[in-house]
Amino acid sequence: MRRSRSRAIGIALFMIISLVLAACSATGGKRAADAAANGGGGVVAGHANTKHFTVAMITHAAAGDTFWDIIRHGAIAAAAKDNITLKYSSSDDPTKQAQLITDAINSHVDGLAVTDPNPGALCPTIQKAKQAGIPVVMFNAGYTNWQTCGGMEYFGQDEMIAGVAAGKRLAAAGKKNVLCVLQAQGQAQLEARCAGVKQGLGSEGTMSKLYVNGTDSSAVLSSMTADLTRAKSTDAVITLGAQFALIAIQAISQTHSTAKLYTFDTSAAEIAKIKSGAVQWAVDQQPYLQGYLSVDSLWLYLVNGDTIGGGQTVLTGPSFVDSTNVAQVGKFAAAGNR
Amino acid sequence: MAQTAQAPVAPPPRADERLGRKSPVARMLARPEAGAIAGAIVIYIFFFIIAPPFRNASSFSSVLYVTSTYGLMATPVALLMIGGEFDLSAGVAVTSSALTASLFMYEFTTVAWVGVLVALAVSLFIGFLNGWIVIKTGIPSFLVTLGTFFMLQGLNIALTQTITNQVSSPDISTLQGFSSSRVVFSGSFTVGGVNIRTSVLYWIVFVIIATWILLRTHIGNWIFAVGGHAPSARAVGVPVGRMKIGLFMAVGFMAWFTGMHTLFLFNTIQAGQGIGNEFVYIIAAVVGGCLLTGGYGSAVGAGIGALIFGMVNQGIVYAGWNPDWFQFFVGLLLLGAILLNTYIRRRAEAAI
Numbered sequence: 001m002r003r004s005r006s007r008a009i010g011i012a013l014f015m016i017i018s019l020v021l022a023a024c025s026a027t028g029g030k031r032a033a034d035a036a037a038n039g040g041g042g043v044v045a046g047h048a049n050t051k052h053f054t055v056a057m058i059t060h061a062a063a064g065d066t067f068w069d070i071i072r073h074g075a076i077a078a079a080a081k082d083n084i085t086l087k088y089s090s091s092d093d094p095t096k097q098a099q100l101i102t103d104a105i106n107s108h109v110d111g112l113a114v115t116d117p118n119p120g121a122l123c124p125t126i127q128k129a130k131q132a133g134i135p136v137v138m139f140n141a142g143y144t145n146w147q148t149c150g151g152m153e154y155f156g157q158d159e160m161i162a163g164v165a166a167g168k169r170l171a172a173a174g175k176k177n178v179l180c181v182l183q184a185q186g187q188a189q190l191e192a193r194c195a196g197v198k199q200g201l202g203s204e205g206t207m208s209k210l211y212v213n214g215t216d217s218s219a220v221l222s223s224m225t226a227d228l229t230r231a232k233s234t235d236a237v238i239t240l241g242a243q244f245a246l247i248a249i250q251a252i253s254q255t256h257s258t259a260k261l262y263t264f265d266t267s268a269a270e271i272a273k274i275k276s277g278a279v280q281w282a283v284d285q286q287p288y289l290q291g292y293l294s295v296d297s298l299w300l301y302l303v304n305g306d307t308i309g310g311g312q313t314v315l316t317g318p319s320f321v322d323s324t325n326v327a328q329v330g331k332f333a334a335a336g337n338r
Numbered sequence: 339m340a341q342t343a344q345a346p347v348a349p350p351p352r353a354d355e356r357l358g359r360k361s362p363v364a365r366m367l368a369r370p371e372a373g374a375i376a377g378a379i380v381i382y383i384f385f386f387i388i389a390p391p392f393r394n395a396s397s398f399s400s401v402l403y404v405t406s407t408y409g410l411m412a413t414p415v416a417l418l419m420i421g422g423e424f425d426l427s428a429g430v431a432v433t434s435s436a437l438t439a440s441l442f443m444y445e446f447t448t449v450a451w452v453g454v455l456v457a458l459a460v461s462l463f464i465g466f467l468n469g470w471i472v473i474k475t476g477i478p479s480f481l482v483t484l485g486t487f488f489m490l491q492g493l494n495i496a497l498t499q500t501i502t503n504q505v506s507s508p509d510i511s512t513l514q515g516f517s518s519s520r521v522v523f524s525g526s527f528t529v530g531g532v533n534i535r536t537s538v539l540y541w542i543v544f545v546i547i548a549t550w551i552l553l554r555t556h557i558g559n560w561i562f563a564v565g566g567h568a569p570s571a572r573a574v575g576v577p578v579g580r581m582k583i584g585l586f587m588a589v590g591f592m593a594w595f596t597g598m599h600t601l602f603l604f605n606t607i608q609a610g611q612g613i614g615n616e617f618v619y620i621i622a623a624v625v626g627g628c629l630l631t632g633g634y635g636s637a638v639g640a641g642i643g644a645l646i647f648g649m650v651n652q653g654i655v656y657a658g659w660n661p662d663w664f665q666f667f668v669g670l671l672l673l674g675a676i677l678l679n680t681y682i683r684r685r686a687e688a689a690i
Contacts, residue, residue: 016491023448023449023451023452024446024447024448024449024512025443025447025448025449025450025513025514025515027444027512027513027514028444028447028510028511028513028514028516029443029445029447029448029510029512029513029514030444030445030447030508031447032447032512033508061611063491063495063505063607063610064494064495064498064505064506064609064610064611065504065505065608065610066504066505066608068505069499069504073503085491159588168508184660185662185664185665189679209661210655210661211661211664213614215610215611215612215613215614215615216612216614216615217600217603217604217607217608217611218403218404218407218599218600218603219404219407219651221603222400222404222648222651222652223651223652224405225398225400226391226400226652226655226656227655229391229394229396229397229400229656230389230391230655230656230658231658243506243606243608246604246606247604250603250604254533254621267506268504269506269509269606303549308342336503336504
């Protein structure tokens with residue numbers, strides 16, 4: 001019994017291995033990507049021989065979000081260049097994020113880079129860092145109150161301004177019924193984007209909101225399909241994250257909707273869709289730059305006492321990625337940096 | 339046998355209540371899924387009246403689609419619950435399976451089907467591991483699978499990050515075997531102008547198979563026995579350990595199937611996906627009549643539970659209600675369905 005079973009397992013293993021060896025794909029995959037890369041890849045910018053520092057970066061990112069991954073790539077590149085050890089952590093729960101900041105203060109890091117989506121919860125903690133003599137740089141979220149929170153510099157875009165810019169551009173394209181798709185409920189930044197779109201549209205058109213469950217692609221697809229079926233007059237869909245634009249492409253084709261697709265934020269896969277015309281344009285806030293500048297500005301402050309922006313907000317967006325500049329941006333997107 | 343002499347004066351024999359023939363309606367109402375069916379009908383009529391787009395066949399096909407994505411997983415989760423165990427890792431296990439397949443086929447540039455088979459092996463192994471730890475340690479499955487839930491969640495992110503340097507899996511749509519895999523796992527067909535996804539058919543087939551196993555095979559009897567009272571089941575010779583491990587592996591199998599559906603529909607997978615869905619599966623099973631304590635429930639019921647969840651989710655969008663209230667209404671309607679379910683079950687029990 002036992003012998004025949006182990007022999008069966010052996011035969012099965014042999015078959016699997018020979019299957020794998022015989023089953024290489026002639027198209028696509030890593031091999032094709034490697035062949036196309038021609039030694040491109042990540043950003044390498046030398047290495048400073050200044051004193052070694054430790055910087056903690058604490059964000060409100062949900063785990064596994066492409067947008068935040070790009071921010072992190074920027075931060076890693078700056079840290080590698082500046083002889084800095086980067087300690088990255090994140091939580092989309094404000095209480096946990098406050099705890100992470102406290103942990104960083106207690107471990108006496110040399111600098112702190114934080115996002116602040118919930119001023120009430122995080123401001124007191126961020127001020128504690130300042131009192132402890134740790135320079136704090138803020139980025140991405142906290143546009144309205146970073147100075148009062150004790151931030152030294154701020155890199156990001158105002159979501160409202162970005163929304164308004166998107167709304168104005170939609171109005172210029174003659175869009176009347178815009179659907180704004182939010183991947184989470186109760187997030188100030190996402191709400192500000194949709195509110196901005198509405199303001200930008202002005203009297204030219206109307207905007208309706210749709211909340212989807214961002215952690216479940218099938219559910220996102222179904223909700224969008226349902227809404228496009230309900231509101232046949234929708235002529236523009238704007239998603240608030242690159243990965244949701246990719247799903248919206250399917251929803252639009254499934255419902256035979258004539259709506260055009262627009263999005264906030266970018267990813268490699270989505271930039272390819274701008275190239276192919278399935279997505280009209282993306283509002284780009286240059287996340288890589290936000291991550292990079294946050295770390296690099298701390299380095300400048302620590303080695304030379306500089307502050308970028310001289311106490312004013314440094315805007316990294318909004319700019320647009322559309323058919324006119326997609327080829328330029330697309331070159332960097334494949335490495336996960338745009 | 340002295341009594342035989344008095345036989346003529348004995349009272350007329352009373353029918354044994356266990357052998358009595360109940361009316362078909364009473365028998366229907368005594369089924370675990372009876373309350374859920376009533377709830378589903380009420381919710382269907384409700385949205386049919388208030389949401390005009392809900393009346394289209396194509397809209398209902400979209401309701402059935404979202405139902406199938408939950409229902410595929412709710413089926414084995416219901417069997418597992420009848421067998422007396424939970425699997426909190428079921429939601430992220432779907433993502434783990436999809437990531438395994440896509441990363442394997444991309445990194446090694448294999449034909450898509452190889453990645454699919456590797457993912458099947460990994461998923462079955464995860465199921466086996468869950469079951470094996472529960473059986474060997476005797477720790478409640480609620481805790482064991484809570485642990486594997488977090489571990490899989492972490493592995494999904496960490497391995498994807500390590501292998502691809504990004505948090506989503508690369509696009510696999512240019513690999514050989516992709517189109518045939520897509521036809522099998524994420525295909526769709528058109529009947530009378532209505533587009534229907536094959537996942538709906540798979541879901542119905544799997545519910546039928548699960549129901550057949552539960553009601554017509556000795557394995558089904560064993561599942562009820564194991565969940566009802568494991569020591570007694572063991573005493574009469576039911577292989578309790580193997581049964582439970584098998585049930586966890588069934589969850590692993592369907593996690594693989596659902597994962598393949600998601601992968602080939604969307605080409606890439608975000609590593610952070612699937613969190614929270616484990617509760618939807620359990621809710622579907624409970625709304626459909628499964629007891630949280632095990633030993634009672636049905637696969638059809640879990641399907642109806644998933645349908646209720648799907649109708650509520652889609653119906654609210656079709657109705658165009660204020661989106662700020664979405665979650666509230668989902669909760670309210672689910673609670674209403676559960677209350678109706680409980681009410682009908684009590685009435686049915688009282689009537690017997």
